Amino acid sequence: xxxxxxxxxxxxxxxxxxxxxxxxxxxxxxxxxxxxxxxxxxxxxxxxxxxxxxxxxxxxxxxxxxxxxxxxxxxxxxxxxxxxxxxxxxxxxxxxxxxxxxxxxxxxxxxxxxxxxxxxxxxxxxxxxxxxxxxxxxxxxxxxxxxxxxxxxxxxxxxxxxxxxxxxxxxxxxxxxxxxxxxxxxxxxxxxxxxxxxxxxxxxxxxxxxxxxxxxxxxxxxxxxxxxxxxxxxxxxxxxxxxxxxxxxxxxxxx
Numbered sequence: 731x732x733x734x735x736x737x738x739x740x741x742x743x744x745x746x747x748x749x750x751x752x753x754x755x756x757x758x759x760x761x762x763x764x765x766x767x768x769x770x771x772x773x774x775x776x777x778x779x780x781x782x783x784x785x786x787x788x789x790x791x792x793x794x795x796x797x798x799x800x801x802x803x804x805x806x807x808x809x810x811x812x813x814x815x816x817x818x819x820x821x822x823x824x825x826x827x828x829x830x831x832x833x834x835x836x837x838x839x840x841x842x843x844x845x846x847x848x849x850x851x852x853x854x855x856x857x858x859x860x861x862x863x864x865x866x867x868x869x870x871x872x873x874x875x876x877x878x879x880x881x882x883x884x885x886x887x888x889x890x891x892x893x894x895x896x897x898x899x900x901x902x903x904x905x906x907x908x909x910x911x912x913x914x915x916x917x918x919x920x921x922x923x924x925x926x927x928x929x930x931x932x933x934x935x936x937x938x939x940x941x942x943x944x945x946x947x948x949x950x951x952x953x954x955x956x957x958x959x960x961x962x963x964x965x966x967x968x969x970x971x972x973x974x975x976x977x978x979x980x981x982x983x984x985x
Contacts, residue, residue, distance in 0.1 A: 756780035831861035893929035914939030943978035
């Protein structure tokens with residue numbers, strides 16, 4: 731952190747201001763709830779562990795905090811509520827139905843941390859969410875899932891890419907990297923002949939499936955596609971390997 735050479739600012743305040751640190755009391759549930767609201771991470775750490783130790787005894791107080799208007803405070807309460815023994819499913823279900831997309835995201839992340847939860851099942855409930863942020867989180871949650879159902883859900887998320895959100899596209903890419911062929915095939919099965927759209931070309935550009943190079947070549951040969959975009963798609967071929975890529979490159983000689 732280069733403190734020895736550069737120093738550190740501990741406080742910026744008007745001249746004459748007398749700084750007074752608030753006392754942190756985590757010996758009670760009420761004091762711990764107050765500490766959990768602190769912007770100071772060290773204080774929140776003490777509060778979180780104190781409340782987690784209280785378990786179900788702290789549930790009523792945490793429920794009250796979860797009803798707060800401040801989404802940050804609600805999220806802090808939710809993480810604790812979901813970790814109360816035997817209450818995880820209840821609070822995950824509550825969170826993924828919340829009107830606030832941030833809470834739905836926290837609900838999915840919470841489910842991934844709970845041992846008795848099926849991530850795919852939770853994603854299935856959120857796959858059509860109106861928030862692209864929530865759907866991005868769904869994609870990330872599927873990264874290590876290699877079932878046919880996970881591939882189908884990935885395809886559902888992929889067809890909802892609008893061709894403009896680069897972060898959504900990257901989430902799809904990261905999600906499919908470990909199961910690219912199944913994901914790409916599931917997507918092709920859904921889009922059929924309508925793959926050649928700005929959003930569809932994005933998916934082809936990012937996914938590292940064995941059959942993707944042949945589609946990249948189709949894009950490069952499409953006279954309706956601007957020649958200015960060709961380097962973009964040629965570059966994508968660099969991330970592929972194997973006979974499928976070699977065959978695709980050979981077919982470019984027919985242009």
